[in-house]
Amino acid sequence: MSNLDWHPVSADDTRSLRSVFGTFMTGVTIVTAWDAQGTPRGFTANSFTSVSLSPALVLVCIARSAGSLPVFSEATDFAINILGDWQRDLSTTFAGRGVDKFAGVELLESEPSAPCLADSLSVLRCTRHSLVEAGDHVILIGEVQRYRSSLGSPLGYFRGSYVDFAEGAKAIQVERGSALKVGCLIAQGNGLVLVREPGCAHWSIPEVFWHSGVSQKAVIEDVFRRVGLSGQVSFIYSMFEEAGDDFTRLIFRADAAAGAPAARSGEREVRVFAADETPWLLVKGEYTVSMIQRFFTEREADAFGIYCDTADGGRIAGIAGKPVHWLDWKH
Ligand SMILES: Cc1cc2nc3c(=O)[nH]c(=O)nc-3n(C[C@H](O)[C@H](O)[C@H](O)COP(=O)(O)O)c2cc1C
The missing domain is CATH 2.30.110.10 (Electron Transport, Fmn-binding Protein; Chain A)
Structure with missing residues (x-):
């Protein structure tokens, strides 16, 4: 017509x-x-x-x-x-x-x-x-x-077909100047949970945009829901902006409860990668690659640090001991 x-x-x-x-x-x-x-x-x-x-x-x-x-x-x-x-x-x-x-x-x-x-x-x-x-x-x-x-x-x-708004939602967030993405490095066993969106060649860490007015707890739950897992975050692991991105990433360290991950969307792939699969070679972005490498090295040594991007190339502050519940924290 x-x-x-x-x-x-x-x-x-x-x-x-x-x-x-x-x-x-x-x-x-x-x-x-x-x-x-x-x-x-x-x-x-x-x-x-x-x-x-x-x-x-x-x-x-x-x-x-x-x-x-x-x-x-x-x-x-x-x-x-x-x-x-x-x-x-x-x-x-x-x-x-x-x-x-x-x-x-x-x-x-x-x-x-x-x-x-x-x-x-x-x-x-x-x-x-x-x-x-x-x-x-x-x-x-x-x-x-x-x-x-x-x-x-x-x-x-x-027009009789489903429409994917994920990219559009990103554009709206960026336009409003509140472009913060929250992601989780979710460990399960000795592996790390990664997702691959439909049509994407690379894998990425599960993440969502953080809309203003939404609690940290809710946004973390949403990240876990994307991979069909439940679990706990322990601490902020990294904060950085990849070249070419118009949003900042805030990454938490997290551990998933037992259970097979499952994508929320029928087409999104979710998998747990072991270190010997070198998953850092499957992701995109200089910071993301080195963050995942650091994650596996630190997991091996059982000693973690927090990364913050600084003018001189970034700093890592080591964390002494394991995260404990705040009620158990000795002040
Ligand atoms: C995206 C989409 C939107 C639809 N919207 C309507 C709607 O608004 N009203 C309606 O009666 N049927 C709508 N349908 C069709 C019904 O879902 C379909 O006829 C269904 O079989 C009705 O179930 P029932 O026969 O068990 O009642 C829609 C279907 C699709 C795929």
Whole structure:
């Protein structure tokens, strides 16, 4: 279709109008509720819109043809799970029919009135406000009762395909002049956890942008979530800016609990590298290479230091002893 021609709307050809609607880029949600039998039900929806702040109203449009329309027409409570870019597979599953969409999906126990998907970017727990008939869809308007939100890039949808916002999110951060990335050198056993983003030739340490107003604890949790591990940070390990980067990196030393790492996004690779695999040759950036080399040397010697970039080429302050919990610290 030419972008200059006008086209009359035709009931016989809804496809081309649908593709024009698809030029409006959206996020992606999964709308969920319990049915009368107590079974969780849900479907992928990008028709979500915030409507009003006071009262807190949102809407989502449900196709009359949707198998779960009767459930959502009757449910007094439902949840809108706003997806992050690591939940692409979940979006595809919930856009399907007749499968057990909730198999293997973790739900938040803290919210029993609607099945809320753990690990979503945000969750809005709603009560039904009203239902409005609108052509081949029904508009479900909900009043938000509780909400929660975490860090991460949203899952986007444009012209029938998912959109990766990770680079865009970086651009926004840089524009706002708050470009700090927090990364973790996560040790597991004798190895180091590295990630490789889709389409990237090199590996890197797991890291996320630190948005203003977000606690250190939350940002560290987000780094761990990216690699599907849990663990503890012990101390700030390094702070530097690679040539050509428009952000600073703040790196923590961390140890992961046992368990296989797993990427949050279906396409991101996560692996534990041993020293004899020389993982510092697989990463990019002069500082990152030497930091990973230093990590393995120090781990071997069980003596760590903190690096700070200085005008004369950088300084390392040695740490005496192992980090202890602050309650056990002898003042
Ligand atoms: C990205 C995306 C967005 C969608 N948005 C909507 C929507 O807003 N409303 C809707 O009724 N269906 C939407 N769908 C289609 C439903 O997810 C799909 O029809 C699903 O099978 C409905 O599940 P159900 O039949 O179990 O109710 C969307 C699908 C995708 C992939």
